[in-house]
Amino acid sequence: MASCDTCLVRNRAICAVLDGDELQSLNKIGRTRNIAAGEALIWEGDDSLLVANVMEGVLKLSTGTGDGREQIVGIVYPADFIGRPFGARSQHTVTALTDARVCTFTRGDFDGFARQHPELEHKLLQRTLTELDRARHWMLLLGRKSATEKMATFLLEMSERLVDASCRATDGPLDHFTLPFGRQQVADILGLTIETVSRQLTRLKADRFIDLPSRRDIVILDRQGLADLTG
Amino acid sequence: MASCDTCLVRNRAICAVLDGDELQSLNKIGRTRNIAAGEALIWEGDDSLLVANVMEGVLKLSTGTGDGREQIVGIVYPADFIGRPFGARSQHTVTALTDARVCTFTRGDFDGFARQHPELEHKLLQRTLTELDRARHWMLLLGRKSATEKMATFLLEMSERLVDASCRATDGPLDHFTLPFGRQQVADILGLTIETVSRQLTRLKADRFIDLPSRRDIVILDRQGLADLTG
DNA sequence: CGTGGCATTGATGTGGCTCAACGATAGTGG
DNA sequence: CCACTATCGTTGAGCCACATCAATGCCACG
Numbered sequence: 173m174a175s176c177d178t179c180l181v182r183n184r185a186i187c188a189v190l191d192g193d194e195l196q197s198l199n200k201i202g203r204t205r206n207i208a209a210g211e212a213l214i215w216e217g218d219d220s221l222l223v224a225n226v227m228e229g230v231l232k233l234s235t236g237t238g239d240g241r242e243q244i245v246g247i248v249y250p251a252d253f254i255g256r257p258f259g260a261r262s263q264h265t266v267t268a269l270t271d272a273r274v275c276t277f278t279r280g281d282f283d284g285f286a287r288q289h290p291e292l293e294h295k296l297l298q299r300t301l302t303e304l305d306r307a308r309h310w311m312l313l314l315g316r317k318s319a320t321e322k323m324a325t326f327l328l329e330m331s332e333r334l335v336d337a338s339c340r341a342t343d344g345p346l347d348h349f350t351l352p353f354g355r356q357q358v359a360d361i362l363g364l365t366i367e368t369v370s371r372q373l374t375r376l377k378a379d380r381f382i383d384l385p386s387r388r389d390i391v392i393l394d395r396q397g398l399a400d401l402t403g
Numbered sequence: 404m405a406s407c408d409t410c411l412v413r414n415r416a417i418c419a420v421l422d423g424d425e426l427q428s429l430n431k432i433g434r435t436r437n438i439a440a441g442e443a444l445i446w447e448g449d450d451s452l453l454v455a456n457v458m459e460g461v462l463k464l465s466t467g468t469g470d471g472r473e474q475i476v477g478i479v480y481p482a483d484f485i486g487r488p489f490g491a492r493s494q495h496t497v498t499a500l501t502d503a504r505v506c507t508f509t510r511g512d513f514d515g516f517a518r519q520h521p522e523l524e525h526k527l528l529q530r531t532l533t534e535l536d537r538a539r540h541w542m543l544l545l546g547r548k549s550a551t552e553k554m555a556t557f558l559l560e561m562s563e564r565l566v567d568a569s570c571r572a573t574d575g576p577l578d579h580f581t582l583p584f585g586r587q588q589v590a591d592i593l594g595l596t597i598e599t600v601s602r603q604l605t606r607l608k609a610d611r612f613i614d615l616p617s618r619r620d621i622v623i624l625d626r627q628g629l630a631d632l633t634g
Numbered sequence: 635c636g637t638g639g640c641a642t643t644g645a646t647g648t649g650g651c652t653c654a655a656c657g658a659t660a661g662t663g664g
Numbered sequence: 665c666c667a668c669t670a671t672c673g674t675t676g677a678g679c680c681a682c683a684t685c686a687a688t689g690c691c692a693c694g
Contacts, residue, residue: 235543237634243546245539256536258529263536290521297528298489300535305487305494307538308476312466314545315474315594319650355673363546368650370674387659387673403468550682586641596683601642618641618691 175199179275184251185225186299189291201281207231207268214255220262223255223282229272230352233264234360244361246307249333253299257283269352314363321403322362323372327382327390328398347395351388406430410506415482415567416456417530420522432512438462438499445486451493454486454513460503461583464495465591475592477538480567484530488514500583545594552634553593554603558613558621559629578626582619 176182176195187195207213207229214220216235226248233246233254245264248254256262257279277285286293313325331345351358359366376382381398383391392398407413407426418426438444438460445451447466457479464477464485476495479485487493488510508516517524544556562576582589590597607613612629614622623629 233539235540237543237547237552239634241547241634243543245542256532258532260532260536264539287525290524293521293525293528294518297524297531300528300531301487301489301491304531304535304538305491307535307542308464308495309466311476311538311542311545312468312474314542316468316472321468354671365651366673367652367675371650374674403470403472597641598643598684599682602682605642 179227181225181227181251186253186292186295187225189295190289194289198277198285201285202275202277205274205276207272207274209268209271212265212267213274214262214264214266216262216265218262220256220260220279222276222278223253223257224274224276226250226252226254227273227275229268229270229274231266231268231272232357233266235264242360243363244357246303247333247361253296255279257286257296259283269357317403319362319364319368319372320375320401322364323369323376324381324398324401325403326358326362327376327392328395328402330390331392331395345392345395347392349390351390353388410458412456412458412482417484417523417526418456420526421520425520429508429516432516433506433508436505436507438503438505440499440502443496443498444505445493445495445497447493447496449493451487451491451510453507453509454484454488455505455507457481457483457485458504458506460499460501460505462497462499462503463588464497466495473591474594475588477534478564478592480564482567484527486510488517488527490514500588548634550593550595550599550603551606551632553595554600554607555612555629555632556634557589557593558607558623559626559633561621562623562626576623576626578623580621582621584619 176187176199179185179187182188187198190198204227205224213224213231214222228250231248231254232244233248234242234244236242247269248266254266254274259279286296313322317325328345330351331347331349334349335343335346353361355366355369358364359369362369364372373382373384376398377384381392381394381401383393385391407418407430410416410418413419418429421429435458436455444455444462445453459481462479462485463475464479465473465475467473478500479497485497485505490510517527544553548556559576561582562578562580565580566574566577584592586597586600589595590600593600595603604613604615607629608615612623612625612632614624616622
């Protein structure tokens with residue numbers, strides 16, 4: 173059974189504001205669940221039956237048009253919260269990019285618990301406000317940036333956000349990291365095609381901004397140079 | 404002095420969850436402020452000194468690149484909440500599109516009040532979750548839709564969201580409405596140029612989907628036809 | 635009756651998409 | 665361990681949607 177005592181994200185997830193007793197109550201209504209890479213947890217348009225905390229792994233939030241075009245609208249890391257509490261239909265699909273472990277709650281259970289624990293709601297509000305800032309910032313990239321600017325922005329953002337996901341003790345951005353995405357997914361994040369993503373990467377490599385030791389590995393050689401390309 | 408008693412959005416803004424006494428306390432720390440069309444209330448990167456409820460008018464949230472490209476990342480209507488509570492820097496500029504009246508609070512005052520009124524925070528959380536859904540949905544439009552699809556989506560969305568702002572008593576989407584935007588602003592919402600916006604509109608008019616009685620007026624002639632174009 | 639700020643329209647250019655082929659890598663089974 | 669195959673990524677050629685550049689038109693204003 174799930175135990176918050178051993179939870180790796182105990183101090184970073186929204187549960188961090190709860191004391192021992194509260195945590196135990198939450199523990200009772202939660203269920204640990206493993207998800208294989210590629211497996212979906214929540215589907216767009218579904219009644220949002222469950223919410224969850226991510227303990228391990230990386231997941232994507234995505235929507236698509238009727239004819240199969242897809243846009244990734246969010247990336248979820250350990251300690252992040254997923255799902256849509258408080259009575260609304262889920263607006264996007266949640267899919268695991270790597271094998272993942274999440275701590276799930278039925279929406280009803282979670283809503284009830286949250287209403288009785290304002291501290292938890294407050295934490296959730298802060299997270300949601302941050303996510304909203306991030307989403308709006310990404311709208312600038314999608315609406316106004318060139319392919320090169322998109323790529324540079326993406327690489328720098330990844331080098332910052334993957335810090336926690338990595339095993340590094342140090343702070344600060346990483347100069348070497350492994351993307352949890354294939355090329356198609358990068359394309360779906362940036363609003364580009366797979367070919368354009370590939371060409372941009374090879375060009376950035378040729379120009380000595382980055383190195384590409386393997387399919388999913390990125391080495392940042394010239395961080396300032398990349399920053400100058402972000403637009 | 405501001406009085407919540409006569410506030411037009413009393414029952415729709417986040418204040419709706421407050422009872423008489425609470426409202427009076429909130430009233431004490433709030434200040435009504437008039438903003439002229441075109442005037443900015445909050446600047447990107449500023450310490451977020453104030454938050455506000457919109458009582459009247461329409462405002463935009465926007466960000467831009469260093470070289471002047473702009474992206475509108477949100478549109479704010481009466482009863483909506485603006486600003487970034489809880490200690491973060493504001494990530495976008497807030498500018499009035501029409502003459503507006505807002506009910507402002509210093510961030511510190513509001514934060515304190517909110518922490519003592521979980522019902523208010525809950526309402527704010529719900530609003531923020533809805534805004535996040537909306538922002539993410541817009542990312543699909545920016546990243547993956549063609550100019551025609553963008554325009555059709557935009558017109559239908561406006562016909563729905565301007566219902567409240569209009570004086571109409573009826574529910575349901577409007578078939579005739581006045582945009583609070585010029586062409587440049589529509590372009591900045593959709594991630595297009597002003598010329599493309601203009602051409603798309605004239606084409607939709609020529610194809611009898613809409614009529615354009617004046618610069619900012621839109622008449623929807625074929626709602627289903629437009630819906631078929633949204634992608 | 636100008637005058638200045640939008641909006642429309644046209645001509646031309648180009649960044650990124652499409653279509654197509656090829657190459658690399660990881661996984662599989664002999 | 666290696667050949668085989670499926671999947672993923674790269675590269676190239678050509679094209680098209682949208683951007684850019686440049687007039688011209690339309691009101692609303694003084």
